[in-house]
Amino acid sequence: MSFSHLGLSDKVLAAVAAAGYTSPTPIQDQAIPHVLARRDVLGIAQTGTGKTAAFVLPMLTLLEKGRARARMPRTLILEPTRELAAQVKEQFDKYGAGQKLNVALLIGGVSFGDQDLKLTRGVDVLIATPGRLLDHTERGGLLLTGVELLVIDEADRMLDMGFIPDIERICKLVPFTRQTLFFTATMPNEIRRVTDTFLHNPEKIEVSRPATTAATVAQSQVSCSREPHEKRELLRRLLREAKELKNAIIFCNRKRDVAIVCKSLQKHGFSAGALHGDMDQSARTASLDQFRKGELPLLVASDVAARGLDIPEVSHVLNFDVPYHPDDYVHRIGRTGRAGRTGTAITIVCPADFKSLAAIEKLTGQAIPQADLPGHDASANEAVVEAGAPAAAAAGRSSRSRSAPDKGGESYARGGKRESRKPRRSGGDHQRHEAPAVTAAASKAAPPPSIGRTLAPRREAVSEPGDHSHLPAFLLRPIRARG
DNA sequence: AAAAAAC
Numbered sequence: 001m002s003f004s005h006l007g008l009s010d011k012v013l014a015a016v017a018a019a020g021y022t023s024p025t026p027i028q029d030q031a032i033p034h035v036l037a038r039r040d041v042l043g044i045a046q047t048g049t050g051k052t053a054a055f056v057l058p059m060l061t062l063l064e065k066g067r068a069r070a071r072m073p074r075t076l077i078l079e080p081t082r083e084l085a086a087q088v089k090e091q092f093d094k095y096g097a098g099q100k101l102n103v104a105l106l107i108g109g110v111s112f113g114d115q116d117l118k119l120t121r122g123v124d125v126l127i128a129t130p131g132r133l134l135d136h137t138e139r140g141g142l143l144l145t146g147v148e149l150l151v152i153d154e155a156d157r158m159l160d161m162g163f164i165p166d167i168e169r170i171c172k173l174v175p176f177t178r179q180t181l182f183f184t185a186t187m188p189n190e191i192r193r194v195t196d197t198f199l200h201n202p203e204k205i206e207v208s209r210p211a212t213t214a215a216t217v218a219q220s221q222v223s224c225s226r227e228p229h230e231k232r233e234l235l236r237r238l239l240r241e242a243k244e245l246k247n248a249i250i251f252c253n254r255k256r257d258v259a260i261v262c263k264s265l266q267k268h269g270f271s272a273g274a275l276h277g278d279m280d281q282s283a284r285t286a287s288l289d290q291f292r293k294g295e296l297p298l299l300v301a302s303d304v305a306a307r308g309l310d311i312p313e314v315s316h317v318l319n320f321d322v323p324y325h326p327d328d329y330v331h332r333i334g335r336t337g338r339a340g341r342t343g344t345a346i347t348i349v350c351p352a353d354f355k356s357l358a359a360i361e362k363l364t365g366q367a368i369p370q371a372d373l374p375g376h377d378a379s380a381n382e383a384v385v386e387a388g389a390p391a392a393a394a395a396g397r398s399s400r401s402r403s404a405p406d407k408g409g410e411s412y413a414r415g416g417k418r419e420s421r422k423p424r425r426s427g428g429d430h431q432r433h434e435a436p437a438v439t440a441a442a443s444k445a446a447p448p449p450s451i452g453r454t455l456a457p458r459r460e461a462v463s464e465p466g467d468h469s470h471l472p473a474f475l476l477r478p479i480r481a482r483g
Numbered sequence: 484a485a486a487a488a489a490c
Contacts, residue, residue: 081488082487108488108489129487131489131490132489133489135489135490157487161488162488163488253485253486254484255486276486277488302486302487303486328486
C-alpha cells in the first residue's frame with residue numbers, strides 16, 4: 001500500500017516521501033480520495049490515527065489551484081485548543097513547503113494585530129480556535145463567505161468544552177455550498193445533530209478504535225495518602241527509580257497543582273516545566289517546545305496536554321492525580337507507547353480515588369496492577385482495594401457497553417442554550433448503561449478490611465531537598481536556569 | 484469537582 005494511488009498531486013507526494021512516510025494509515029487511505037472528490041466526510045477516529053494528514057494532504061493538493069483574496073480565506077480549520085491548532089499549522093508548513101501558501105493561525109493569547117495584518121494579505125488556510133475566530137469576524141476583519149472547505153476537528157472534545165454553539169455560528173457564516181470535513185472520536189447525540197444539520201450526504205469513515213490503551217504501555221498504580229506533600233515525595237521517588245526513563249509527562253487534575261508540583265520538582269533539583277491553560281501563551285509554547293526538543297525531560301501538565309498533542313518518544317506518563325473522567329486516563333497514557341514504542345504509565349492513587357479508578361478499569365477492561373515499589377507502604381491502598389472491589393463488581397452488573405460509542409447520549413441531548421458555555425458532560429453517567437463483565441483481576445477478592453485507615457503513616461523521607469545523588473544527570477536542573 | 488477557550 002502506498003500513497004501514490006490516492007490521487008494526491010506530485011508535489012504533495014514528494015513532500016510525503018521527503019518526510020519519510022511510505023504507506024497511508026487506514027483513515028488516510030479511506031478519506032483522501034473522498035476529500036479530493038470534493039465530498040463531505042464524517043471521520044470517526046481517535047487522535048493518533050493519522051487523522052491530521054488525512055485532511056492536510058488532500059487540502060494541499062486542492063489548494064494548488066487558485067489564489068486567496070484579502071480577508072477571505074479559502075479554507076478554514078477549527079481546533080479545540082491553541083496547541084492543536086499550532087500543531088496543524090506545522091503540518092501545513094512541513095508538507096506545503098514547496099507551495100506558496102499563506103497559512104494563518106488565529107488563536108487567543110497572541111497579538112490580534114499581527115493576525116489581522118495576515119488576514120488582509122489573504123490566506124489560503126486559516127487554522128483557528130473558535131473564540132478568536134469569532135472575535136475577528138465580529139470586528140469585521142474576516143469574511144468567511146469565500147470558504148470552500150471547512151474542517152471541524154475533534155468535534156466531541158469541542159462539545160465537552162462548550163464550543164458547539166460557536167461551531168454552529170461559524171457554520172452559518174460559511175457558504176452553504178462549501179465542502180465539510182468533520183472529525184470526532186465518538187458520536188454522542190449532540191454531535192449527531194450537528195452533523196445532520198451541517199454535512200451534506202457525507203461519506204462516513206470509521207477507523208477501528210485503537211485498543212483503548214495500547215498494549216505497548218505498561219500500566220501500574222501506586223497507592224498514597226491524599227497529603228499533597230506525600231504525593232510529591234512519592235512522585236520524586238517514582239521519577240528516581242523509574243526504569244529507562246527518558247522523559248515524562250506528569251498530569252495533575254488542577255492548574256494550581258500543576259504549578260505547585262512543577263515548582264516542587266524544580267526545588268528538588270529536577271529539570272521540569274509546566275503546561276496549563278492559565279499560563280500565558282508564550283510560556284505554554286516555550287514549555288512544549290523545550291519538552292519536544294528534549295531540552296526539558298519533565299513536563300507537568302493539566303489535561304490541556306492530554307489529547308492530540310503529538311510528542312514523539314515520551315517514555316513515561318505519571319498521573320499525579322487520577323483523572324476525574326475515565327476517557328482522560330486513556331488519552332493521558334496515550335501520550336506514551338506511540339508508534340509501537342514501549343511506554344510506562346504510573347498512576348498515584350489515594351483512597352478517595354477508588355471510584356475514578358474503578359471507572360477507568362471498567363472502561364479499559366483491564367485491572368491496573370500495583371507497581372512494585374519495595375518498602376512502599378501499601379496500607380493506604382488497602383482501603384482503596386477494599387472500597388474499590390465492590391464498586392468494580394457493581395460496575396460489571398450495570399455499566400455501559402463499550403461497543404456503544406455514543407456514551408452519555410441523553411445527557412447531551414438537552415441544552416443548547418447559547419449563553420450556557422458549561423460542559424454538559426454528566427459525571428457518573430457510566431453507571432447507567434450496560435457493559436461487559438469486568439475483568440477477573442478487577443473483581444478479585446478484596447483483602448481483609450482495614451477500616452478507618454485512610455492515611456498511610458508518614459514515610460521516612462527518601463532524600464532531602466538538594467540531595468540529588470540518585471538522580472540521573474539529565475533530570476537535573478541546569479544551574480540557574482528557569483527561576 | 485476540573486480544564487479548555489475571546490478581549
